[in-house]
Amino acid sequence: MAHAAPVLTKRLISYDIAEWAAKLRYEDLSPAAIQAAKLFWFDSIGCALGGSQQEDARILLKHHRAMGGGQGGGRATAFVSGFKTNPVDAAFLNGHMIRAMDYNDIYWKSDPCHPSDLIGGPLALCEAYGLSGKELILGTVIAYEIEMRLCEFGLPGVREYGWHHATLSAFAAPVACGRVLGLTPAQIVAAMGISASRSFSPGAVTAGKLTNMKNTVDPWAGRMGAESALLAREGYSGPEHIIDGKEGLFAVFAHVHYKGKPASFDAAMLTKDLPTCPKCHYRINDCGMKSFPIEALSHAPLTAMMKTVKDNGIAARDVREIKVEVIARAADILGDPHKYRPDSKETADHSLPYCMAVGLVDGMVTPLQFKEERVLDKSLLPIMDMVKVVANEEFEALFPKFQPSRVTITTASGKSFATRVDVPKGDPRDPMTEEEISVKFNALGGAVIGLEKCSALQRCIMSLDSARNFEELFAHATA
Secondary structure, three states: OOOOOOOOOOOHHHHHHHOOOOOOOHHHOOHHHHHHHHHHHHHHHHHHHHHHHOOHHHHHHHHHOOOOOOHHHHHHEEEEEOOOEOHHHHHHHHHHHOOOOOOOOEEEOOOOOHHHOOOOHHHHHHHOOOOOOOOOHHHHHHHHHHHHHEEEHHOOOOHOEEEEEEHHHHHHHHHHHHHHHHOHHHHHHHHHHHHHHOOOEHHHHHOOOOOHHHHHHHHHHHHHHHHHHHHHHHHOOOOOOOOOOOOOHHHHHOOOOOOEEEEEEEEHHHHOOOOOOOOOOOHHHOOOOOEEEEEHHHHHHHHHHHHHHHOOOOOOHHEEEEEEEEOHHHHHHHHHHEEEEOOEEEEEEOOOHHHHHHHHHOOOOOHHHHHHHOOHHHHHHHHOOOEEEEEOHHOOOOOOOOOOEEEEEEEEOOOOEEEEOOOOOOOOOOOOOOHHHHHHHHHHHHHHHHHHHHHHHHEEEOOOHOOOOHHHHHOOEEO
């Protein structure tokens, strides 16, 4: 006698996320979340203007032009070049430009992420389908909410198991894109399944010698978010159990161990108290910005060193040693042997020895310090060798609430000067103001589109909530 197949009764997490996103309206957002979304777009487009000048961004644009992506009059626009293409390619190109300099926003809990890597998708879809600035703000807030929660629910984060966070970004991107397109909860669930099914990214992209893929895996997840949402809208299906079902995220990671314990996830945290009203707290208000164009965990030690040098009048020629105490993962990522001999921008901006050395000698760390000729300048090698990166167990217990770092500079005379920094500039506890973002924006965009357009773009971005379309934004964001 044949037995009937068992009936699945488990409530899948993807449905909880999708139903929240599908129901959320612009009117449900808090004033603080709306303002934060505009400020993060201001920062992100500034990063994109600078990012457009990077070699990898130029290669991608050339590739997409050669592939005929703009033939037939595309409905979405790439920053700076004005290249018209389909919204999937535009989502990728713009997302990559935002990310290209590693100067965009940062959130680091169990895992690190840059939520603005994903917002090129909502922008491209809003432009292509005639949606308003309010819809873009809504999609942006949703992208940040889910992406940042995904940083928190790993115990520990997937980075500790050797996987890049882009693995999880592929779950967040289709939610934001699906909401912008007005998909049903079932369609958003399908989009999540489509996107996440092929987007697991190994940590090799940020380990050892770094390549162009370091800045590409998350924007690629953003691209998948846009494409998956469009496919789901047409009825394409994806596994609804991609998170907590058979051979989904939880099941796959259950096979790996960290410090003798199997990987685990705080599933309830992912959907607990998802915000639904103007008085609710939205995660976007907890995200930080970068005041330096470098890896996030380098900010505190670089801030500490620059303060030590300034306060004590230390000259580079007088330095004998720079001891940098950081948490263990920072020492592992930023101080491994290859980081002492960077041969590319991608490796240099993830190298504590390089960032400390060039900051000491040049008195600043800006995009100029990551030009090829500066990265390959052999005069910096002896100073890099003075940098000793040390993991501090005391600091480990304070992370991620704080990002502690202590820098001790010892001079040739034998004197030592130490400074500790727990919260770098740009952290939400010491946020960048619109005026401070404007300085960064103009420094990145002035030579690309001109300062007059930079000012016009600032006004346009900061009034996104009243924009009926994106013609004016792209007119100013095109060289």
